[in-house]
Amino acid sequence: AQSVTQLDSQVPVFEEAPVELRCNYSSSVSVYLFWYVQYPNQGLQLLLKYLSGSTLVKGINGFEAEFNKSQTSFHLRKPSVHISDTAEYFCAVTRFQGAQKLVFGQGTRLTINP
Amino acid sequence: DADVTQTPRNRITKTGKRIMLECSQTKGHDRMYWYRQDPGLGLRLIYYSFDVKDINKGEISDGYSVSRQAQAKFSLSLESAIPNQTALYFCATSEEQGYGYTFGSGTRLTVV
Numbered sequence: 001a002q003s004v005t006q007l008d009s010q011v012p013v014f015e016e017a018p019v020e021l022r023c024n025y026s027s028s029v030s031v032y033l034f035w036y037v038q039y040p041n042q043g044l045q046l047l048l049k050y051l052s053g054s055t056l057v058k059g060i061n062g063f064e065a066e067f068n069k070s071q072t073s074f075h076l077r078k079p080s081v082h083i084s085d086t087a088e089y090f091c092a093v094t095r096f097q098g099a100q101k102l103v104f105g106q107g108t109r110l111t112i113n114p
Numbered sequence: 115d116a117d118v119t120q121t122p123r124n125r126i127t128k129t130g131k132r133i134m135l136e137c138s139q140t141k142g143h144d145r146m147y148w149y150r151q152d153p154g155l156g157l158r159l160i161y162y163s164f165d166v167k168d169i170n171k172g173e174i175s176d177g178y179s180v181s182r183q184a185q186a187k188f189s190l191s192l193e194s195a196i197p198n199q200t201a202l203y204f205c206a207t208s209e210e211q212g213y214g215y216t217f218g219s220g221t222r223l224t225v226v
Binding site: 004006009034036042043044045046049090100101102103104105106107 | 118147149154155156157158159162172204206208214215217218219220
């Protein structure tokens with residue numbers, strides 16, 4: 001079975017500062033990895049995904065994530081955040097083959113302060 | 115119209131009542147899912163369906179049932195609601211592997 005751990009439940013940063021949201025996963029098989037964002041009172045939107053190929057994945061709104069197989073991590077980064085990035089962010093994993101269900105981490109609440 | 119529509123958006127119900135949450139999609143996807151979101155726990159899978167004749171339990175299916183009425187419709191029922199089923203419920207759809215999910219806007223359910 002797969003599992004995901006998001007290492008920070010809350011991350012406060014100042015506007016225009018860089019941010020990293022950490023995600024580690026556990027799986028005995030190859031996986032696909034995803035980051036989703038949930039703005040207040042909304043559903044989840046896909047930010048980016050890693051399927052194969054380059055380990056640096058670029059997503060929407062200036063976010064990027066790097067897949068590190070040896071460390072089983074998929075950390076999300078943005079070099080300069082805006083107030084509008086205030087949201088909850090979820091890391092998720094699904095196995096490469098077989099019955100595929102997304103397994104989510106606990107979420108990280110990103111708060112941007114002016 | 116939204117790709118994945120959930121009704122109702124908000125619902126307050128009493129303990130012991132039966133309640134149905136509905137989900138419809140226009141994505142044409144075969145795969146549909148029900149998750150619940152609780153603060154600090156992320157999203158946990160309740161049930162999923164890979165086609166109309168396929169229904170599978172997720173990690174927290176006790177107290178819930180589902181019906182896949184058509185490719186586009188997937189309903190979640192709470193047979194006898196209890197307060198710890200108070201949560202935000204999401205329906206999602208997906209293509210085959212690797213493409214990520216499309217989520218509805220959620221149903222906020224409160225059981226009093």
